[in-house]
Amino acid sequence: MDAVNPNVDAKPGRIYLYKRYERFWHWSQALLVLTMLATGFEIHGSYQLLGFEPAVRLHTLAAWALLTLWAFTIFWQFTTGEWRQYLPTHKKVVAMAVYYSWGMFRGAPHPFHKTVQKKHNPLQRLAYLALLAMISPLIWGSGLLYLFRAVWPELGIDRWLTLEWVAWAHTAGAFLMLAFVVVHVYLTTTGHTLTAHIKAMITGWDEVPEDA
Numbered sequence: 001m002d003a004v005n006p007n008v009d010a011k012p013g014r015i016y017l018y019k020r021y022e023r024f025w026h027w028s029q030a031l032l033v034l035t036m037l038a039t040g041f042e043i044h045g046s047y048q049l050l051g052f053e054p055a056v057r058l059h060t061l062a063a064w065a066l067l068t069l070w071a072f073t074i075f076w077q078f079t080t081g082e083w084r085q086y087l088p089t090h091k092k093v094v095a096m097a098v099y100y101s102w103g104m105f106r107g108a109p110h111p112f113h114k115t116v117q118k119k120h121n122p123l124q125r126l127a128y129l130a131l132l133a134m135i136s137p138l139i140w141g142s143g144l145l146y147l148f149r150a151v152w153p154e155l156g157i158d159r160w161l162t163l164e165w166v167a168w169a170h171t172a173g174a175f176l177m178l179a180f181v182v183v184h185v186y187l188t189t190t191g192h193t194l195t196a197h198i199k200a201m202i203t204g205w206d207e208v209p210e211d212a
């Protein structure tokens with residue numbers, strides 16, 4: 001297989017969409033976010049699983065691991081030019097919304113066809129942009145403020161901010177992240193078979209059905 005461009009060796013009906021590092025960061029991020037959700041809602045008091053102290057320790061450890069992963073991933077996105085995949089477009093947004101809410105259940109053809117250059121459909125681009133530009137800053141900003149609350153007085157932060165506000169913002173971010181995960185997982189099942197999208201993110205190869 002050509003190491004630089006595996007698509008040189010592609011068989012008809014399949015394309016190499018997700019590179020090795022991309023699959024690694026996707027699955028490690030998924031694991032870390034699920035860990036943050038499980039421990040975060042335990043800290044919140046929604047249920048008891050590990051106990052409060054171990055949950056706080058695991059939550060903090062996963063936060064640092066996620067931060068490290070993101071630092072490498074941002075570097076990867078910019079050095080490979082893959083960041084362009086997240087630029088939003090208004091083209092076919094309505095067609096995609098109609099497909100997901102109606103066409104998909106009636107066997108209508110998918111309005112968007114993935115290519116190596118454009119692997120996210122327009123709705124996916126908008127959803128990932130919302131995650132990057134809204135949910136992540138909210139959860140990270142409030143998480144870091146929460147983590148470093150001991151140094152607030154030194155920095156004068158406690159004069160204009162209370163812990164209640166930070167806790168509220170962080171919990172709101174956690175609910176938005178949970179909603180994102182639920183919708184994201186549901187949409188992974190809407191390929192030409194139930195597991196087609198998941199398989200592609202495991203192997204890197206996307207099967208293009210005959211009628212696509």
Ligand code: HEM
Nearest residue numbers: 033036037040041043044063140143144146147167174177
């Ligand atoms: C997917 C990401 C995350 C989710 C879903 C999440 C969820 C939560 C939830 C629900 C709580 C309980 C809030 C409360 O009831 O007051 C919490 C607490 C906390 N989170 Fe997160 N969080 C995430 C990411 C982060 C990050 C990135 C950081 C740090 C940079 C962080 C730091 C903290 C801290 C310090 C606490 C309070 C722990 C304590 O009480 O000592 N979280 N998180």
